Amino acid sequence: MRDDILLGADYLRAGKLVAFPTETVYGLGADARNPEAVKGIFKAKGRPTNHPLIIHLAEAEQMRAWAKTIPETAWQLAEAFWPGPLTLILPRADGVPDVVSGGLDTVALRVPEHPVALELLNAFGGGVAAPSANRYGRVSPTCASDVREELADKVDLILDGGRCRIGIESTIVDLSSSVPRLLRPGSVTEEMLGRVLGNTLVSASKTSMRYPGSSSSHYAPKARVVITACDEVDQRLHEWEQRRVRAGLLSSLFEENISDCRDASGLISEEAQAYALYQALRAADHLGLEVVVAVLPEERGIGCALRDRLLRAAGLG
Ligand code: TXA
Numbered sequence: 001m002r003d004d005i006l007l008g009a010d011y012l013r014a015g016k017l018v019a020f021p022t023e024t025v026y027g028l029g030a031d032a033r034n035p036e037a038v039k040g041i042f043k044a045k046g047r048p049t050n051h052p053l054i055i056h057l058a059e060a061e062q063m064r065a066w067a068k069t070i071p072e073t074a075w076q077l078a079e080a081f082w083p084g085p086l087t088l089i090l091p092r093a094d095g096v097p098d099v100v101s102g103g104l105d106t107v108a109l110r111v112p113e114h115p116v117a118l119e120l121l122n123a124f125g126g127g128v129a130a131p132s133a134n135r136y137g138r139v140s141p142t143c144a145s146d147v148r149e150e151l152a153d154k155v156d157l158i159l160d161g162g163r164c165r166i167g168i169e170s171t172i173v174d175l176s177s178s179v180p181r182l183l184r185p186g187s188v189t190e191e192m193l194g195r196v197l198g199n200t201l202v203s204a205s206k207t208s209m210r211y212p213g214s215s216s217s218h219y220a221p222k223a224r225v226v227i228t229a230c231d232e233v234d235q236r237l238h239e240w241e242q243r244r245v246r247a248g249l250l251s252s253l254f255e256e257n258i259s260d261c262r263d264a265s266g267l268i269s270e271e272a273q274a275y276a277l278y279q280a281l282r283a284a285d286h287l288g289l290e291v292v293v294a295v296l297p298e299e300r301g302i303g304c305a306l307r308d309r310l311l312r313a314a315g316l317g
């Protein structure tokens, strides 16, 4: 693995694309200082060029190279949650290529926790721009074979670091204006952020500003995702069956085999659901399901992030 990581760092220096594991999902990385390399990311994903990318760093100190100003709250959040699944939006430093930030005057920064990501970042030495390593609008990859399925020959190297521990994308907090705003919920929850920021955080639901790439119909499998109340699941599945539509249930168990797992409903933690979510949505496609019936988890902890992703997968985000 060490040799692969060093090769990855060489590839990044050569302007190539390297997919790598993080604790959230796999990223598709390029040298953030190399506009041509970063353009390759947009091309490989089929992503609109006005959607800004997260720059991954080896340590918090490197924020100084990318952010024009760094509020005290950024250092506090970095101290509390980095390395880890939190992305900070800060005013953009001069010299950051336009293509990375989609022309915005802010940048997104994150120090990931996965050992392979950290080793790659340390070996490379600079910032690595990386969105999730999926085609635009599709489900994020949580293992190396997902990346292969999504991008195949469009990526120069895939570093295989096993399955991602968390399974959904990082929490994004915007610190570029006077009040901190939660732009994307994730496994660093509002409660956890509140312990550092006090009650100053404006939550996602109250934010009128929608982050680029937060359009509805995101994180979507090929199957149609239908959100259903818990007590209507049986009736819904029956309806689809009568119409000869291949439907399956994504219950709170989110098993690989996504049908018939209602009995365990409520017994599995929201963390375990997050870990399994994208694998289950992919499994639905592999099974050739046309419809996935899903029940939203409770709105607490990482459950908020799960609801966000499921609603987007259903095109209701
Ligand atoms: O967990 C993650 O964050 C993963 C791993 C690979 O680090 N990355 C990821 O990247 O989810 P991506 O590109 O799929 O999602 C990043 C989100 C996008 O919705 C983008 O619009 C938002 O971050 N973003 C990036 N820069 C921004 C900025 N300056 N202002 C507001 N939103 C920004």
Ligand code: MG
Binding pocket: 131, 132, 140
């Ligand atoms: Mg993405």
